Amino acid sequence: MRAMTYPEYGNPDILQLTDVPAPKVGPGGILIRVERAAVNPVDWKVMAGGLDPMLEAVFPVIPGWDVAGTVEATGPDTPEFSVGDRVAAYARKEVVHGGTYAEYVSVPAESAAVIPADVDIDTAASLPLVGGTALRALETVQLSPDDTLLIHGASGGVGHIAAQLAVDYGTTVIGTASPKNHDRLREMGVTPVAYGDGLEDRVREIAPGGITAVVDFVGGVLDQSLALLGEERGNRLVSIADSEVEEHGGRWVWVRPDGGRLHYLLEKVSEGAVSVHIDRTFALEDAAEALEVSKSGEANGKLVIDVTR
Template sequence: MRAMTYAEYGEPQSLQLFDVPMPKVGPGYVLIKVHRTSVNPVDWKLMTGALDPLLDTVFPVIPGWDVAGEIEAVGPDVPEFTPGERVAAYARKDFVHGGTYAEYVSVRAVDVARIPDDVDLDSAAGLPLVGLTALRSLEALNLTAEDTVLIHAASGGVGHIGAQLGADLGATVIGTASEKNHEILRSIGVTPVTYGEGLQERVREIAPDGVTAVADFVGGVVPQTLALLAEGGRHVSIADPGVLEHNGQLIWVRPDGPRLESLLQKIAEGRLRVDIDTIYPLEQAAEAMEHNKRGSRGKIIIDVTR
């Protein structure tokens, strides 16, 4: 099968397209024919070796943890899926090796979700990591309709999903973003504020008594969070361990098929959308990674079928 691989730590330019062996499909696993994957910052961070202290790596590596496609085959004792079903998954494994920038990937059946008929493959591929991260963050905050939540980086990959989930719960959502993205936030039910100097004053104009919850999806904003958090408020971060020193929670996402399926259903019902920035063919995965590093308005998708 075709796959983008790297043989040692480095930059995206070292990715190469190779023919590699097909993944094996063991007990409890399914083989997915990959139609789409998406780029996440963790993909190129893993490539640089930044997470080597945390995750074992077996070279050569096929990057990528998001996948949308169809079931090609099932392993022993997997009666819940059949070949041909459209599925998506957050396909993180115990070590870094066989990812989703490839024509096929093996994934634990418990991590796989069916894609509803009304959901396109691009949206399904862009959702798993960011969607599950956002969902886990809001669950940790115990967010309800009574809350006013501040979301740092609300127009980013995780942020724009978290903002929509918060609004869907009935919470009042305030989101930081550059001014060029304010209209996008308004369209998903978020009150936008420009980040940077003066943020505290801008948020207090909307929530004079402060906010009851904060979700940090960018890092480096603990002082602003603490200045705006009302007494008894809760806060989480996906990027800054410093929150642990101030009664906050640090969030790590886990693969979770049932929760992913619930998010896909929200897309089908029109309650959630995944903003797509650009779609690249598989052989341009390095360019897709570089685009992600520079920043993008929405998700960057890799079409493996092109």
């Protein structure tokens, strides 16, 4: 099969279009014929060796953790899926090797979810990592409709999904973003606020009754978050970017593959409660360019690799 691979840790320019064997399918797995793979910052961070202390790598590595496509084959212990099903998955595994920038990827059945008929393939591929992370953060903070939630980075890849989910839940949401993205947040039902110096005063002016929960998707905002929450913070402070929150009673969270949660997110897209903004798509052989765009921070939305091109 065609796949983008890298032979060692390095920058995106070491990616090569290669021909490698299609992955095997275990008893509890499915083989997906990939139509789309989405790009996430973690892809080039893993490629640079950023997760080497945590995850073993077997070279050559195929990057990519987000996928949408069609079930090509199933293991004998996967009654919930059939050949031909349209599925999406967060395809992270405990060993860095067989990712989604390829014509086929195998994933455990519990990582995948069937895509509703009215959800397009680009959206389905773009949702697993960012959507799962957003949902995990909101669950960890134990969000309720009575909360006033501050989201740091509300217009970013994870933040804009979290903002939509929280608004759909009935929560009052304030979100930090650069001024150019404020109208976009207002359209979601979020009250925007500029980040940077003076943030605490701006938030208190918007929410004189106080903030009851904070989720941080950018890092570097711990002092501001602590000041706004006060002493009774418990698990009301969650970050995906700053592990130091745990020293102050907060929670540092990751997300693991979970087909059930992904199914919930895809249904939210189908209902119209959640949308994913797609910036642009790339052919498989142009994956290195896609990663460079991601690294540059210039993307305004998700970057998608069209493996069928």
